[in-house]
Amino acid sequence: MASTQYSFTRNVDTHSRTDVVVIGGGPAGTAAAIAAARCGKTVALLEKSAQLGGMGTLANVSIFMPVGNVTGIYREIIAEMLAAFLPDGHDQSIAPQYSPFLLRQYLNEKMKKENVQTFFHSEFVGSVTEDRRLKAVVVSTREGLRAFEGGVFIDATGDARVAIDAGVPYHAGRESDGLTQPMTLMFTMQDTGKPVKQVLPEGCYFYHDVAELPQGRRLYWEQHGDGTLLVNMSRVKANGAKLADVNFAETEALRQVFSIAHYLQRTGFETYAIAHIAPQTGVRETNQIEGLYTLTERDVVDGARFADVVAQTNYEIDIHSPDAQKTTDERKVDGYDIPYRCMVPAAYDNLLVAGRAISATHVAMSSMRVQATCYALGQAAGAAAAIALDDGDAAKDVSMAKLHDILERQGVRFRVTTT
Numbered sequence: 001m002a003s004t005q006y007s008f009t010r011n012v013d014t015h016s017r018t019d020v021v022v023i024g025g026g027p028a029g030t031a032a033a034i035a036a037a038r039c040g041k042t043v044a045l046l047e048k049s050a051q052l053g054g055m056g057t058l059a060n061v062s063i064f065m066p067v068g069n070v071t072g073i074y075r076e077i078i079a080e081m082l083a084a085f086l087p088d089g090h091d092q093s094i095a096p097q098y099s100p101f102l103l104r105q106y107l108n109e110k111m112k113k114e115n116v117q118t119f120f121h122s123e124f125v126g127s128v129t130e131d132r133r134l135k136a137v138v139v140s141t142r143e144g145l146r147a148f149e150g151g152v153f154i155d156a157t158g159d160a161r162v163a164i165d166a167g168v169p170y171h172a173g174r175e176s177d178g179l180t181q182p183m184t185l186m187f188t189m190q191d192t193g194k195p196v197k198q199v200l201p202e203g204c205y206f207y208h209d210v211a212e213l214p215q216g217r218r219l220y221w222e223q224h225g226d227g228t229l230l231v232n233m234s235r236v237k238a239n240g241a242k243l244a245d246v247n248f249a250e251t252e253a254l255r256q257v258f259s260i261a262h263y264l265q266r267t268g269f270e271t272y273a274i275a276h277i278a279p280q281t282g283v284r285e286t287n288q289i290e291g292l293y294t295l296t297e298r299d300v301v302d303g304a305r306f307a308d309v310v311a312q313t314n315y316e317i318d319i320h321s322p323d324a325q326k327t328t329d330e331r332k333v334d335g336y337d338i339p340y341r342c343m344v345p346a347a348y349d350n351l352l353v354a355g356r357a358i359s360a361t362h363v364a365m366s367s368m369r370v371q372a373t374c375y376a377l378g379q380a381a382g383a384a385a386a387i388a389l390d391d392g393d394a395a396k397d398v399s400m401a402k403l404h405d406i407l408e409r410q411g412v413r414f415r416v417t418t419t
């Protein structure tokens with residue numbers, strides 16, 4: 001590893017100033033942008049790729065895992081895009097499979113309707129800070145580097161990229177050895193109605209039986225009823241926020257995808273051809289900030305309730321082996337709250353971190369990481385940002401009574417009330 005350091009100075013033009021700047025357009029970022037805009041704030045949403053939806057579209061995750069409390073903007077998405085899956089009652093879990101292409105289109109239109117200015121191909125590269133505040137983020141755009149100024153910044157990059165750049169303390173992976181959950185390249189196959197030619201490209205593996213598969217199991221969904229098979233069966237030991245790991249993962253995961261497809265074509269899916277491979281290998285876990293409160297395994301297992309609840313879930317503890325062994329640690333949980341403080345870094349007054357990079361231990365993160373929960377956290381962050389601006393408060397001092405009131409007006413319901 002080279003030890004030379006360079007100092008890099010540039011004059012960067014400001015593109016715009018908005019009340020709220022959201023970095024990252026995944027579940028957390030899109031919901032944060034919508035929630036802040038609904039409070040009357042001007043919002044810039046910066047996304048490094050060409051699409052919104054985060055892992056849900058970019059990595060073709062395309063199934064919403066059940067969280068118990070189907071509420072807020074997440075519920076709205078289901079109602080508007082997948083109404084057939086929505087239960088009448090408020091208290092039933094659903095796990096709808098969706099089209100990542102439709103979600104991508106839906107989110108584009110949604111942002112337009114909600115008056116969110118979305119900037120694609122706009123990748124955060126650095127933060128400009130002054131004392132306890134972020135003044136601007138520097139972003140690599142198709143026009144070169146530009147600064148986006150804002151009143152409150154919401155880091156929804158999934159990797160806490162903004163917070164870490166600004167010096168917020170963080171940790172990654174298992175407390176024992178720092179290993180994160182493995183990466184997976186999702187793909188779909190399509191029933192062609194006739195036997196397909198089986199191809200095993202150079203560099204791929206011939207799997208003889210289930211035990212040889214990367215996860216030691218078959219894991220796929222066929223909910224569309226149209227011959228589409230969504231496959232989640234590759235597994236690569238890698239931290240998606242590390243250069244060398246990602247380089248390895250992007251090649252190894254593709255090898256596995258072709259090898260798995262070949263295996264499936266020999267064992268029950270003889271008429272299925274690969275239809276789509278996600279443009280990037282999915283990242284489950286990278287960095288967690290250290291916030292005012294850290295969600296723990298105990299909270300998840302004991303069903304902790306918090307006065308500053310912002311999201312509720314009963315999604316299981318779900319840890320794909322960080323060593324990339326053929327095991328998955330799955331443990332049912334009854335349901336718990338996630339407190340607002342998990343999104344608040346102590347060192348800054350106008351920065352929130354929403355989505356999978358909140359302050360949580362490795363085990364707690366494995367349960368809170370699914371999309372519905374990230375939408376809920378994002379929505380709360382967006383509403384909190386608006387309150388902070390209206391009241392001139394630091395993020396840590398936002399009134400929970402006001403936050404709960406706004407969330408309720410935005411359709412959020414908490415099923416277990418706290419005292």
Ligand SMILES: Cc1cc2nc3c(=O)[nH]c(=O)nc-3n(C[C@H](O)[C@H](O)[C@H](O)COP(=O)(O)OP(=O)(O)OC[C@H]3O[C@@H](n4cnc5c(N)ncnc54)[C@H](O)[C@@H]3O)c2cc1C
Binds near residue numbers: 122161369
């Ligand atoms: C293989 C796999 C399977 C999964 N299965 C399921 C499942 O079945 N159901 C489920 O509900 N969840 C599942 N998950 C989990 C879920 O998809 C993610 O945890 C969730 O999408 C996290 O949301 P997020 O908004 O925090 O981050 P992400 O979805 O990671 O979104 C972050 C966004 O920020 C953008 N970004 C990153 N860095 C920058 C930057 N520097 N500048 C600008 N933009 C940036 C990214 O491009 C991305 O759009 C799975 C995840 C993986 C990887």
